[in-house]
Amino acid sequence: MPVMLFEPIIIRDTEFRNRIAMSPMCMHSAGSDGRVNDFHLVHYGARALGGAGLVFLETTAVLENGLIGPGDIGIWDDGQVSGLTRLTDVIHQFGAKAGCQLGHAGRQFGIDGVPAIAPSAIPFMADSRVPEGLTVDGIKDVVEAFRRGARRAREAGFDVIEIHTAHGYLLNEFLSPLANHRSDEYGGSHENRYRIVREVIDAVRSEWEGPLFVRISSTDYVAGGNTPSDFLVYGQWMKEQGVDLIDCSSGGIAMVKVDSFPGYQVPAAELLRRKLEIKTGAVGLIETGRQAEEILRNGRADIVLIGREILKDPFWPRTAADELKSEIPVPPQYTRYGSAWQRALPPRPAAPLPATAA
Template sequence: MDSQLFSSLTIKDTTFKNRIVMSPMCMYSAESEDGHVHPFHLAHYESRAAGQAGLIIIEATAVLPEGRISSRDLGIWSDDHIDGLKKVNEGIHRHGAKSGIQLAHAGRKADVEGAIFAPSPIAFSEKYQTPQEMTREELNRTIRAFQEGARRAREANFDVIEIHGAHGYLINQFLSPLTNKRTDEYGGSRENRYQFLREIIEAVKQEWSGPLFVRISANEYDENGNTMEDFVYFALEMKKQGVDLIDCSSGAVIPARIPVYPGYQIRYAEEIKQKAGIRTGAVGLITSGLQAEEIIQNRRADLVFIGRAFLRNPYWPKQAADELEISIDGPEPYRRGWN
């Protein structure tokens, strides 16, 4: 079989050996509460690289302490974080995989001590504290934090940056009319709601020239939320700014029931790819090699992001290759059991 899943893809000067991406997933395993890499992270990410993922994007990594989803999140708000992240990358690169980092700020969904911030003072639910509405000074501080996070990512030797604009976190909160009730230049029209992300992208590009991805929630599961027309608009704006790929997830901007089934988010990647003419990544209960191959063969997306299946099996690419009846190289020490 002539597999497209295991074909290479070059974005800018970076070549991914296949189309399989380990999706960023929070591990809540940072040492103490200082955001530093733990030995767990070294083993966790290197094992997936040994399993032959083409790209591994590490978990949501906070650009500011108050932007953590939990107190055990990884951080990139200090130069002290760089050395630990470098070690993660050494393990990933050892096996020919590329590495990415998801720069994140949780906004009103932060579960940490002290004040939290959002575009508008609306709590996510009764279990969360009410955030403070961000002032212009706080907006500027956060944009600078994303820029400094990009610098530290470059110094830590990452190959890809993904900006986290999904799952109801801060950037998503600005994009959505459900959570952004501002009356200044950052609220109201979709052009205004995009302004915060626009400024973050421009700031990140001051420090980063490599592949740049953005994750979005392409369905808000509320009739008053953004529509696909809005998401296509956002994607076209990102394309103009030089974003290379849109990682298409969905949900979590407000509490809502999400109908989940195999491949339930693939159609968002397909529609944005077609209508905006930009590369996309598909994610969402993709569990088999045949399923992933179909996505790439039919040009529904350019990369396949594997999440929970990678938690169950660090060598998921080998499993996929076996399903497709093709042979792929594996780690030399494992060759006796690989083929």
């Protein structure tokens, strides 16, 4: 029986060589201008070389006031496109698809001295700074920034866009009644709290025809907050708007201790997949090939997103293949045949011998 983890998957006419994705993870290593550098080329290129089917960058901020912290990558300026293009070229060179997660940190904006924005003027914690509640015109500016970010992602050669509506950042803040206390058309009911997400999805789709993912926080872990049942409502609307896959994470809207264990977020991916008949991604303490294979083979998700394990081991796909007793393509330079491949190259002129003392 073939190993499902290494079977290709097609999403909106884009074929991925396997069902392994590198999850978006903050590196905080860009310059103050939000531009990529050699670190990013090596870091993300190594995971493409290591065999992942899809390599997501960390969140790319659609506005300068949307950085999670110093050194985040930006996509708010046309001048950032050339560096992102270099990065997608490297990822493609090694056989992976490149994913761009568009996001805005909202009240969790991590730069001192610059005001943060949010749906309501409610701080993350009692001792956190109070964000500025967005006006309706400010909301329209955010939506437009996502549209421009999608256009730049297309120009940079990305294969997938993911809209970040999780982890307590701006769009998640609008979705959660814990952070959204608005009394206008952007607050109150499910439909109103979803309104900005609806507008962002439509704006991104106006620029983007490829695979579109949305990352969610399926539960807030706090009484009165969102639960997976709320995302059966939101997820149905996402599906109707042309979202191809929902990436199911959790938490972030409040400072709570989460009882995490291997696969603890998978039930949400399974629920949405079965109830809404939409593709889902499973994420969160997926550590081994056997665990990933179980998730896929039992129909609990369509792809797995690997985080900390692929940081520790850029060749996690090969490690998983060894565990599952499956053979997958590996770079020829890293096999016993690499030397034979090198011998097949045209001979190079011999280097001159070093001079010797008389």
